[in-house]
Amino acid sequence: MNKFHSNGKFLLSGEYLVLQGAKALALPLKLGQSLEVKTIDIQEGMIHWDAYTTKGFWFAAIFSKFGFTVHASDDMDKADNLCKVFQEIKSLNPNILQDKNDYFFTTRLEFDKDWGLGSSSTLISLLAQWADVNPYELLKRTMGGSGYDIACATASKPITYQLINGKPVVKEIDFKPAFSEKLYFVYQGHKQSSGKEVKSFKERAKTIDFSKEITEISEITENLTKTVSFDEFCSLLTRHEAIMIRVLEQPPLKSYYSDFQGVIKSLGAWGGDFFLAATELPEKEVKEYFGKKGLDVMLKYNDIVL
Secondary structure: OEEEEEEEEEEEEOOOHHHHOOOEEEEEEEEEEEEEEEEEOOOOOEEEEEEEEOOEEEEEEEEEOOOOOEEEEOOHHHHHHHHHHHHHHHHHOOOOOOOOOEEEEEEEEOOOOOOOOOHHHHHHHHHHHHHOOOHHHHHHHOOOOOOHHHHHHOOOOOEEEEEEOOEEEEEEOOOOOOOHHHEEEEEOOOOOOHHHHHHHHHHHHOOOOOHHHHHHHHHHHHHHHHOOOHHHHHHHHHHHHHHHHHHHOOOOHHHHHOOOOOEEEEOOOOOOOEEEEEOOOOHHHHHHHHHHOOOOOEEEHHHHEO
């Protein structure tokens, strides 16, 4: 039996503009997804897929390992998408799945599948590890995106991530804020479609020059990795949010929490998933504040970030 693991992720800076070459700060998480692969000599030419979440069984599929056609599943859309991923894997590495054994794949997600922490990117990373193919190329052929989440999947500490001439440049850094106990990730209660948001932004970027904003965001990312001051960190987050408000032409998230004593910064695809709350308020008060807003999922930085 072969076992693999990939980390979930948060994108602390550079959302959207990382697609255009901005330097981003990304955080691999202690929670991710695991994959177990075993073979059994029953020679029916099938792949058996079982997926589990923190709440138990998620979905199952059985499909041909030669033609990648679905034979049975309780979620045909997921099964069809999975087959497409396997088709791309096979094109990248024709040597896999040539034996007569049946294959049994089992995935276990370590966070709620609706949280947007990387259920898809960890899967791409896991399958790339198993098949010994380039995960960035597999991502490009399947989901698309900048690839920062793929970098986080196998990182052992926070990273800076930048696309230079279309190629990922990844640097692991010692990002351990002395004020990390003042940082919280709060779930907004609904998941954004990253693929849809990426496509929309790319269309917008075709007609607008964001070079000034890309430079500014890259500078903010650099400063975020170096500052030891909580006040400066908050100031940098505020500047970042102001720039992205201009870029995306969306209202600031803080406008929905105007009486919150601290800084709120959007993460990833705006309008969904988690946001970062940076505050000197006691943890109990932070939890009570967002709880009254109907936001009951709050993760502490030190509990979730590698």
